[in-house]
Amino acid sequence: MTGDLVGAPVHRLEDAALLTGTARFTDDIELPGTVEAAFVRSPHPHALIRSVDSTAARNLAGVHAVFSHADLAPLLTRNLIPPDNPTLKFAESTRAVVLAKDEVCHVGEIVAIVLADSRYVAEDAVALVDVAYEVLPSVSDCRDALAPGAARVHRDAPDNVVATFRAEYGDCGPAFAAAAHVLPLSLRQHRGGGHPIEGRGIVARFDPATEGLTVWSSTQGAHRVRDALVVLYGLDETRVRAITPDVGGGFGSKHIVYPEEVVVAGAALALKRPVKWIEDRREHFLAAIQERDQYWDIEVAADADGRLLGLRGSMVHDQGAYTLLGFNVAHNATLAVPGPYLLPNYRLDVTIAATNRVGTIPVRGAGYPEGTFAMERAMDAIADELGADRAEIRRRNLIPADRIPYELPLKARDGSTTHYESGDFPACMEKALESAGHDRFAERQAAARDAGRYIGMGVANCTKITGRGPFETGIVRIGPSGRITVHTGAMAMGQGIKTAYAQICADQFGVDPGAVKVITGDTGTVPMGIGGFGSRQTVTAGSSIHLASVEVREKALKTAAHMLEVSDRDLDLKDGTISVAGVPDLSVSLADVAKALSGAIGYARPKDMPPGLEASVNFLPTGLTYGNSAHVVEVEVDVGTGGVRITRYLVVNDSGRLINPTIVEGQIVGGVAHGIGNALFEWMGYDDAGQPVTTTFAEYLLPTAPVVPNVEIVHHETPSTVNPLGVKGVGEAGVIPAAAAVMSAIESALAPFGVRIRETPISPPRLVELIGEAKAGS
Amino acid sequence: MTTFRGANCGLGAKPVCSVFTDTGSNATEGSGGVEMRYEAPETMKAAVALLASDEHGRVLAGGTDLLVQLRADTIEPSLVVDIKKIDEMCAITRENGGFRIGAAVTGAELGEHEAFKSVWPGVVEALELIGSTQIQGRATMGGNLCNASPAADSVPAMIAAGAIATIEGPDGRRDVPVGEVATGPGRTSLRAGELVASFLFPEQAPRTGDAYLRFIPRTEMDIAVVGAGVCLTLDDSDVCVAAKVSLGAVAARALAPEAAAKALIGTPVDDAALAELSRAASAAAQPIDDKRGTREFRIQVTGVMARRAAETALARAKGA
DSSP states (O other), rough: OOOOOOOOOOOOTTHEEEEEEEEOBGGOOOOOTTEEEEEOSSSSSEEEEEEOOOOHHHHHEEEEEEEEEHHHGOOOOOOOOOOOOOOSSSOGBBBBBEEEEEEEEEEOOEEEEEEEEEHHHHHHHHHOOOEEEEEEEOOHHHHTTTTOOOSSSSSTTTEEEEEEEEEEEEEHHHHHHHHHEEEEEEEEEEEEEOOOOOEEEEEEETTHHHHEEEEEEEOHHHHHHHHHHHHHTTTTTGGEEEEEEEOSSOTTTTSSOOHHHHHHHHHHHTTSSOOEEEEOOOHHHHHHEEEEEEEEEEEEETTTTTTTTEEEEEEEEESSSSSSSSSSSHHHHHHHHHTOOOOOOEEEEEEEESSSSOOOOOTTTTTTTHHHHHHHHHHHHHHHTTTOOHHHHHHHHOGGGOOOEEEEEETTSSEEEEEEOSSSSHHHHHHHHHHHHHEEEEHHHHHHHTOOOOEEEEEEEEEEEOOOOOEEEEEEEEOHHHHHHOOOOSSOOOOOHHHHHHHHHHHHTTTGGGGEEEEETTTTOOOOOOSSTTOOOHHHHHHHHHHHHHHHHHHHHHHHHHHTTOOOOGGGTTTEEEEEEEEEEEEEEEEHHHHHHHHTTSOOGGOOOSSSSSEEOOOOOOOOOEEEEEEEEEEETTTTTTTEEEEEEEEEEOOSSEEEHHHHHHHHHHHHHHHHIIIIIIIOOOOTSSEEEEEEEOOOOOOOOOGSSOOOEEEOOOOSSSSSSSOOTTTTTTGGGGHHHHHHHHHHHHHTOOOOEEEEEOOHHHHHHHHHHHHHHO | OOOEEEOSSSSSSSOOOOGGGGGGGOOOOSSSSOOEEEEEOOHHHHHHHHHHHHEEEEEEOOTTTTHHHHHHHSSOOOEEEOOTTTTGGOOEEEEEEEEEETTTTTTHHHHOOOOHHHOHHHHHHTTSSSOHHHHTOOOHHHHHHHHHHHSSSSHHHHHHHOOOEEEEEETTEEEEEGGGGGETTEESSOTOOOOOEEEEEEOOOSEEEEEEEEEEESSSSSOOOOEEEEEEEEEESEEEEEEEEEESSSSSSHHHHHHHHHHHHHSOOHHHHHHHHHHHHHOOOOOOTTTTBBBHHHHHHHHHHHHHHHHHHHHHHHHO
């Protein structure tokens, strides 16, 4: 590294605009002549569409058009949303459609789009579209979906099994036969949705002069939006540009290409005028992806000392009505189970079931919270069985630091095995326990119980796959203006990643990070891109930007050496100026160098350098890198009401080398807040038919500021060995062990009653019920 | 006069879900756009005349319920009468040693009224639990009462405090105990053309304390799963000589169970009395099962909240 910016707690460059109201979100894109869209959505979990009569809607003043499947089909090359490389064969019936043709399979599925002068008129017109539905039987719960004789989610499917797979290594049979302890656990895990405060939204404009289609979309993958539009409308990729303005959070809910995006773009093509759709909150509850339900039936085997011998069982995963992104959630959940522990034998049989609910894909954490929850519940169950301390049981099972690098024969999606290339899991847990005063907690707990108060401490550990490839481009350009610009296919969605990239780049040129302009999420400036998900962009794009910056720096120095007629070894690059060491007056600016490299007609370029002061790099990761963390939580439970108050939250986190500790801490706190929501509040309810029953924030409770404690963070930096910056991803780190740690703490608080928690979320009524059951059973 | 066009929701006739379905309101049919009149009279008489002239009229005070219901298309009034320009609706005055609070006085204003707050801290803490700081800057006790949600926070506190609602209507003025205004979810005993004008909190007896507590899963920004208001008066030897207990969110309207009050009266509000209060409160609760809490849970928590509210009220009575 050249400078000292990498690792510095630089203030986020994004914040001035966000705090002064000058940021531009998708809804801030205002184009002359724009018509606004509203969608006709299915009110039924499952129905046939007999007819769509939009005459009355079309006749309403201010309405420009109403398009249902029949109207838009001539423009589309096909009515299927491109799936994102699912690794398994899956039921074709669950392929997501652009517009429902004759069957709707979840409440909120789009049937038609209405285009009008304003959203108000459009919504009035939506109510005038007469859709004749024939309601079909539906299935809501994924376990019911697999029962013999269950209603079919898609009328043409033979059953509701989307796919099945097995995660396995070792041999559980003999391990279980020889085990001193075999403990069964039935777990119900629920994760609601992503719920960014800015919902989805898209503005699409077709320009007949250039035959160009430009869309501004609040997405986590501008390139995938562009690619989908190219495929579905048979367009030329050079004529389609997807731009992502400022984004108010994604958390997974903007990770896929949605039918709404495709239909709005189609409407713009058809009407030849700009079209805007901004999602409202109810639409987000109905039609944005969720993560939702998994049901685990597992048993864990341990020896007499509580050391893991094996874990086996089955899991049912709720896929929803459509397969929008393969099987990442279920797959990752199985990968996450061993986590930081020595688990010699493992077998999990997974069934992915279709239901008449909106489709599920990863929300921040992407299955890792579920797999971690399963393992951490197993740890606590073993500790309880042995009457041992919960931390001590974990201590006995954590992978020792001297076993790193450690390889598990468990295959990731790309076929690679799980390879922990760096990290010290026991050190992280010990640091967390020590900081939390775990040694002295039993005394405090006993004193509190004497005073009629129930306090508890929980601990949970996790690992998280990060830095998934295949690549993310980093382009660094310095033009004759001397300004430094970074372009990348990575997506900014509020994380502060532009600041991190600016730091990485600025370090090479001795300039202030604010002097580096970072452009993300624009397919017009970077031809290829993968997107923002899976804690990957600091590793992938960060490394590319670093390598490109180094390349540009070296080229600048070589060119300057030629211009100044000295050796490049004698040059200093500082504040954007290259000068001869010891002779500061002898210097050229980066602007001078860029000007020289931009060429002058009839003159030779400096030293036969290729033109342009710029570099484009695609860093290709050779492997995934794993972050890990240990969370210790202290709670107080009100046994009269089932209320849980988190009184202390401590995180020890290893995300490798930190680019910006402030941003990393922001990511961790945000993740913890999500995890607290998963543990205590967030519940996306459906009735037995599949009708959603929590469609406002009054019903679906997000964690708010008073319920999220001050999160104390200790960094444990073990540099990654698989990328030039030594970084690991952190976007999801905070959420993964949070629910497991909170449940462990609640169980600890309620130890006098023997309450065992096997589900998320846990509401006060449910906790009161569990206390009652535990009292009755004892 | 201003007119608005109502916009309809996007999901056809059947509302998928709404917080208002809890209070029994139904989605309006029709896709139309009803012309709505907005009036802001400056006298009580004019307000009463307007309301008497249109059976589909609605009173607008802070609008924290009304505007949400308009936006959600759960109501489509043809007339909205804004009462905030009527002086007495917005006034806080002393009356015979007590307080008269205009129906359009906001929770935030009352929370900053030191004299009222020192006498009726329980009423103020109930108001300060409604919504957020921003909501409290608009929300009123009159609106909270007349919206007639069973979970209204200020209503049990007012009932416990013995507050009287003064109602104006075409036939003049009448006073009724606050507990008699709401009759069920979204329903009141107000007659055509009537509106609640103010509340009288009569002069408080010495050594009286009140308190309101509610249970919600989070710490704020939610609707009561159970609410309990308690007001009690002690004599010089710390024996409770008067008590009122009111329970919210556990029946179709706020309850004021006599047995719960009797559990305290004549006792030093000791453990035994509090345990009896808790039992009586739970026994009086007739809650529903819904996504906010099961019936069994609400019954248990009713007793817990009543007891804890009584403990706070007791401390205040002793400290007063």
